[in-house]
Amino acid sequence: MWRKLFLLLCINVFLNATQVDIYALNAKKEGDILTANNDVVIFSDFYFITADKAIYNEKSGDIELFGDVNILRGQNERSHSNYAKINLNLNEASFNNFFFSNNNLEVWFQSKTSYLNNEIFESKISSVSSCNVEDPDWEIRFSKGWLNRKNNFVHLYNARLYVKDFPIFYLPYFGFSADTHRQSGLLIPKIVLKRDEGLYYEQPIYFATDENWDLQLNPQIRTDRGFGLYSTLRFVDSPYSMGELNFGGFKDNSSYYHKENLKNHTHIGAELKYARDDLIKSLLNDNFQEGLWIDATYLNDIDYFNLSSNNYRDLNSLVTSRVNYFLADENNYYGAYAKYYIDTSKLNNNTTLQEYPSFQYHHFLNNLFDERLHYSFDASFHNFYRPVGPYANQINLELPISYHNAFFGDLLHFTFTENLFASFINYTKVPEKKHEHYFQNTHSFNFYTDLSKRYDSFFHTLNFGLEYLLLGAKSGNISENYLEESTQKDDHINFYTTQYFYNTSGQKKIKHKINLEYLKEKNNFDELKNLFTYYYSENIDFNSEIIYSYIQQHFTNIINQIEFNTNSNFNWNFSHAYQNNEYGKYNFIGTRANYIATPNYNLFGGIWFDTQRSHANMWELGYTFQRKCWNYSLMYRERIDPQLTSAGITAKNQSGVYFVFNFYPLGGIKYDFSLAETENKI
Numbered sequence: 001m002w003r004k005l006f007l008l009l010c011i012n013v014f015l016n017a018t019q020v021d022i023y024a025l026n027a028k029k030e031g032d033i034l035t036a037n038n039d040v041v042i043f044s045d046f047y048f049i050t051a052d053k054a055i056y057n058e059k060s061g062d063i064e065l066f067g068d069v070n071i072l073r074g075q076n077e078r079s080h081s082n083y084a085k086i087n088l089n090l091n092e093a094s095f096n097n098f099f100f101s102n103n104n105l106e107v108w109f110q111s112k113t114s115y116l117n118n119e120i121f122e123s124k125i126s127s128v129s130s131c132n133v134e135d136p137d138w139e140i141r142f143s144k145g146w147l148n149r150k151n152n153f154v155h156l157y158n159a160r161l162y163v164k165d166f167p168i169f170y171l172p173y174f175g176f177s178a179d180t181h182r183q184s185g186l187l188i189p190k191i192v193l194k195r196d197e198g199l200y201y202e203q204p205i206y207f208a209t210d211e212n213w214d215l216q217l218n219p220q221i222r223t224d225r226g227f228g229l230y231s232t233l234r235f236v237d238s239p240y241s242m243g244e245l246n247f248g249g250f251k252d253n254s255s256y257y258h259k260e261n262l263k264n265h266t267h268i269g270a271e272l273k274y275a276r277d278d279l280i281k282s283l284l285n286d287n288f289q290e291g292l293w294i295d296a297t298y299l300n301d302i303d304y305f306n307l308s309s310n311n312y313r314d315l316n317s318l319v320t321s322r323v324n325y326f327l328a329d330e331n332n333y334y335g336a337y338a339k340y341y342i343d344t345s346k347l348n349n350n351t352t353l354q355e356y357p358s359f360q361y362h363h364f365l366n367n368l369f370d371e372r373l374h375y376s377f378d379a380s381f382h383n384f385y386r387p388v389g390p391y392a393n394q395i396n397l398e399l400p401i402s403y404h405n406a407f408f409g410d411l412l413h414f415t416f417t418e419n420l421f422a423s424f425i426n427y428t429k430v431p432e433k434k435h436e437h438y439f440q441n442t443h444s445f446n447f448y449t450d451l452s453k454r455y456d457s458f459f460h461t462l463n464f465g466l467e468y469l470l471l472g473a474k475s476g477n478i479s480e481n482y483l484e485e486s487t488q489k490d491d492h493i494n495f496y497t498t499q500y501f502y503n504t505s506g507q508k509k510i511k512h513k514i515n516l517e518y519l520k521e522k523n524n525f526d527e528l529k530n531l532f533t534y535y536y537s538e539n540i541d542f543n544s545e546i547i548y549s550y551i552q553q554h555f556t557n558i559i560n561q562i563e564f565n566t567n568s569n570f571n572w573n574f575s576h577a578y579q580n581n582e583y584g585k586y587n588f589i590g591t592r593a594n595y596i597a598t599p600n601y602n603l604f605g606g607i608w609f610d611t612q613r614s615h616a617n618m619w620e621l622g623y624t625f626q627r628k629c630w631n632y633s634l635m636y637r638e639r640i641d642p643q644l645t646s647a648g649i650t651a652k653n654q655s656g657v658y659f660v661f662n663f664y665p666l667g668g669i670k671y672d673f674s675l676a677e678t679e680n681k682i
Contacts, residue, residue: 019043019044020043020044020063021042021043021044022034022036022040022042024040025039026038032057034055034056035053035056036054036055037052037053040052042063046074046088046091047086048071048072049072051067052067052068053065053066053067054066060089061088061089062087063085063086064083064084068080068082069081069082069083069084076104077101077102078100079095079098079100079101080099084096091117091118092115092116093116093117094114094115095111095113095114096112097112098110098112098114100114100121106130107129109121109123109127110128110133111123111126112124112126116149119148120146120147120149122145122146122147123145124143125143126142127139127140127141130628130629130664132629135164136629138163138164139162140156140159140160142158143158144157144158153177153183154177155175156171156175159173159174182206182208184206184207184208184209185205187204187205187206188662189201189202189203189204190202190220194222197222198222198223198225199222200220200221200222200223201220202218202221203218204217204218205218213234213235214234216233218230218309220250220307224253225252225253226253228250228251228307229248229249230246230248230249230308230309232245233246238278240277241275241278243275243294244271244274245273246272247270248268249268249269249304250267250268250303250304250307252266263347267301267307269299269300269305270299271296271297271298272294272295272297274292275291275292276291276292277289288329289326290328292324292325293323293325294323294324296322297319297320297342298321299319299342319341319343319344320339320341322337323337323356324337325337330364331363331364332361332364333361333363336358337355337357337358337360338357339356350387350389353385355383355385356383358381358382360381361377361378362377362378363376372403372405373401373403374402374403375399375400378398381394382394382395390427390429391429393425395423395424395425396421397420397423398419398421398422399419400420401417401419402418403415403416413447413448413449413450414445414446414447415445415446415448417444418441418442419441419443419444421442424436424437427480436477436479437475437476438475438478439473439474440473440474441472443469443470443472445467445468446467448466451463458502459501459504459506460499460501460502461499461500461502462497462499463498464496465497466493466494467494467495468493469493469494490521490522492526493518494516494518495514495515495516496513496515497513499512500512509534509536510532511531511532511533511535512533513532514528514531524551525550526549526551527549528546528548530544530546531545539564539566539567540565540566542560542561542563543559543562544559544561545559546559555578555580557578558576558578561573561574569596570593570595571594572592572593572594573593575589575590576588577589587611587612588611588612591607592605593605601623601624602623602625603622603623604621604635605619606618606620616638617639618637619638620638621636622634623635628664630663632659632660632661633659633660633661634658634659635657635658636655636658637655638655639655
């Protein structure tokens with residue numbers, strides 16, 4: 001044992017500020033050459049190395065390694081070979097039968113011969129993959145390749161993609177980024193085969209030359225329809241603001257334009273989303289809060305959305321743009337707003353009523369003389385405009401003053417509120433009237449209580465109250481119903497209750513709210529609102545919201561939803577939405593399920609069905625096969641997209657099979673085979 005310890009030799013060498021520590025069972029030094037054998041371990045500023053044999057030249061800094069050579073370079077790079085030559089001064093090396101991996105790249109290289117330094121890694125007769133090293137699912141074999149170690153971009157020549165041992169395709173050159181950071185380059189293309197539009201090919205191009213912004217261009221061509229270009233610019237212009245700008249267009253071929261009888265030959269649009277929370281508040285004291293939100297959209301017809309690859313927006317005939325700004329301190333709120341509507345169901349937008357600008361001042365609730373007496377104040381201005389048809393501007397003023405007290409040890413609470421409201425309207429292009437006003441004060445008496453009790457198996461809280469709203473003085477009338485709803489009210493009695501049930505662990509199990517309003521003047525109930533939520537467990541809950549109108553003698557709104565997340569492998573939700581009011585009658589049911597059958601297979605499906613019109617707006621069914629280094633999805637989908645023609649808006653039904661595969665981190669391709677397209681009037 002002592003002999004073995006004596007033979008364990010440690011030699012420290014300092015050369016050009018580089019320290020090399022060599023440990024071995026046998027070592028011999030002749031001049032500048034050190035030869036180490038048996039369990040060689042080497043440390044330097046950059047390397048940790050083990051080998052069967054090492055020859056080190058102190059003068060040149062070269063070290064040759066033989067046998068089972070394992071090298072760790074820094075914290076992320078690992079390699080193995082049967083021969084390596086490393087220059088410790090220049091940090092460059094060459095290898096035979098080399099295996100290389102990097103924790104940041106998540107891919108590995110295997111080659112016959114290789115060379116690397118601080119800037120590049122070159123290899124010949126090699127393969128690369130991100131799968132398991134033994135029997136990989138896929139790999140790219142190439143005759144020559146190199147990795148730029150600065151930007152982690154890989155260049156391969158004479159590349160062949162193998163799935164298992166079967167060659168799939170050949171490329172004379174193939175390049176991809178192996179970095180998880182943003183990189184400029186080509187993204188995954190999209191290939192679609194449609195019956196009416198022919199072959200659709202889209203090739204996204206990504207630019208990320210600056211940390212504060214990136215740009216994505218999405219040029220596309222539809223062989224039987226036309227061509228287009230969409231783009232997305234994402235930016236951060238300050239530490240407290242960010243935004244996204246989407247713009248683009250599509251031009252139809254003349255033959256398709258005339259065949260489909262479209263309103264527009266070119267479909268163009270732009271979208272801006274921008275948020276900022278500091279414009280001027282930094283010039284004020286720390287008590288202020290500020291916010292600017294812009295969500296603006298311009299388009300000439302709905303096909304601007306239909307032809308875009310961004311399917312994030314729920315298509316609606318009324319496209320709304322908003323600009324909201326507020327500045328507030330602990331007592332005051334200042335707001336400025338604008339709304340602009342584009343009705344895509346119309347051939348032009350001249351009769352659509354717009355609202356810009358609007359201003360608001362609000363004084364938050366404060367004490368008045370006594371802590372039981374409170375007041376607030378709200379003033380707003382709304383300007384409505386449209387090129388064709390009447391329009392107006394409106395000023396609303398509201399001043400509520402309330403008194404609150406509690407009796408019987410806080411068992412019964414009483415609040416009296418005197419509310420003063422005034423509205424003034426100036427009309428334009430309404431010959432029979434120029435001005436209208438409305439004034440009203442109301443008296444509100446509100447009695448309510450909060451109760452709670454602990455039972456053996458649950459805890460219950462109950463809040464119920466009775467509010468009586470009595471009209472006071474009233475004058476004037478606002479007759480136009482296209483303006484924002486004013487606060488013209490009738491005498492009414494409102495009964496409400498809210499209750500919660502908790503289990504012994506403090507988890508909420510049931511939430512239930514009821515609101516029933518009785519109109520004194522009409523001697524009839526107005527609406528019954530019922531909200532019920534049941535939390536069966538952390539993974540299962542049911543929610544129901546129902547509104548019944550006694551005046552219309554039917555349900556006006558019904559929304560039901562149940563969601564199951566029974567375990568990490570299965571989730572399912574079902575929803576039902578019903579609406580019957582002055583805007584129309586709608587009835588939809590929808591469901592979606594996702595099931596992880598095995599660690600590799602994920603099954604999914606969903607449907608959104610319009611029961612009023614007896615057709616499915618969208619349904620899909622498919623599965624995803626997932627491995628660590630690759631995946632693919634196969635799906636069948638049917639959906640309805642609106643389309644604007646010269647005769648009005650129509651609906652185009654599309655069905656197709658979608659196939660997507662992806663090799664991580666190379667990317668993948670999406671194929672879309674459209675099986676049928678039909679068009680119906682709306």
